[in-house]
Amino acid sequence: MIERFRACLAAAAIAAFVPAAVPAATDEIPRLTFAQLVDSIRADSEVTQTIKSYSGKEVAIQGFIIPAGPPDLSFLMLSRVSALGNYCCEMPVGQDETVYVFTAKEVNITYDPLRIFKIVGVFEAGMRTDATYGPSLFRVRNARVEEAFGAKIFKVGEVPAAAAKP
């Protein structure tokens, strides 16, 4: 009787936890860091095959939002350094540490120039010129924007331990 109860309990535990664990493993989205993006840049605005291998795949990137496009945030830039703090310790960064973000639908966030946000969308690497927003090395399309509470922004040279390999 006790054994049957144990068997039932084990079966219930497997039924409860396995379905939750399997999607968690398959749904994991690789996170790219600005350190990885900068490291990937080669001469003549070329990028490494490693970073290009993420193209067309969904990735997550964290950084500061620069609302460079319209106020509906259908386009925005993600930067390692906030552009809006006049007294920030770091100078604003250029193209190598900026990602063009094209959002999927209406972005509903509380914008704060000094807050870190997480962008999840389809990644594109390599120089391309957009008719409206000009040239860029890295882009994320069909993106979702959410606040990244307690996120760490990796500086150039830091080891991106959290970054997953493709």
Added chain:
Amino acid sequence: MTILAIALKYLRGRFVASTLTALSIALGVSLIVASLILARGIKEGFLVGATDYNLLVGAKGSPTQLVLGVVFRMDLATPNIEYTTYQGLQNDPRVETAVPIGIGDAFQGFRYVATNSAYFAPFAWRHKMYSLSAGRFFADDPPDAPTYEAVLGAEAARATGLGVGDRFYEGEEMAEYPLTAVGILRPTHGADDRAIFFSLASYWGMNEVARKLTVKPLTAVLVRPKRMSDLGSLHRELNVAAETQAVLPSGVLLTIFNMMAVAEDVLTMILAIVGIIVLLYVFVSLYSATLERRREIATMRALGARRATVLGIVLIESCALAAVGGVGGLLGGHAVAYFAGALLAKGGLVANPFFLDPLEAAVLASVILLGTLAGLLPAVLAYRTEVAENLAPLS
């Protein structure tokens, strides 16, 4: 006679009370619908009226004042910057286009905006396009030979009655420098509809102080960089300079939206309280009506009406009151939004009163459902009315 006909007859029998109940529902719903339309309209107005340019450079001060004053013309203009700031930006290799802006006085409340032809240029990256319904654009005249030609925004032309060829000025001191309307813009559904544009040379020529200055004044410069990634460095450089500030217009608008969101949350709480008050009013109205006609209900029951029929009559009454009030509220809400939208338009924002928010259907459905539920307790009271008790002689 169907229970619907009986319920409507009861409502007609208490015409004043029924009308007041429906009116209170309509007023509550109008308030909710008008708030929805206007809140969305104000945001849409800011989105439609936003500039295509990515950076706005002006004098040190409030970024919000700079954007509201220069882009939406809703605030006082910030102090002047020097024309050399514009020249420096024009020659900066990171800048694709720089457009100088001078905000002046007004003619019959329509702001004077001095600029050059780049303001109206159809660059490939622009969403906003300008075209004329009549006449032509003013010329980019040299500073020493102002033409005093003006292009009127659609609303400015309509409200002032000015047409192409008309000469106008406001204030005696301006009589020497009348402007001549040479063109009228098609509606842009933004602040430009309420502006009067002319050249920088005319702007400086009309102003006694500016005429004497060797370095001419400007209010702001709109900037489009070649690469968006240069925005950060341009922004920082112009902000650390002693005379200028640079702002991202979208950043300022998003900050305004953040503040509006707080106000919307407060408004939502107020509207929820209004909704509860209206529901209570419906409940009290139907409850007292049911108490008043217990004898009638008992008579109906004695004549063979079932308990369920009595329950249905009261529920139909409350449903009908809620439906009439709800529909009236939707219409009233749009009417309120129409008049409030006209007031907003004077401030440079355009809210569409005929915009149908998908939430309106939800509001109407909720009103009918909650209104019907408010009638549930009186309906149960009617359902439980005892025939013998209530048909006893009144004495």
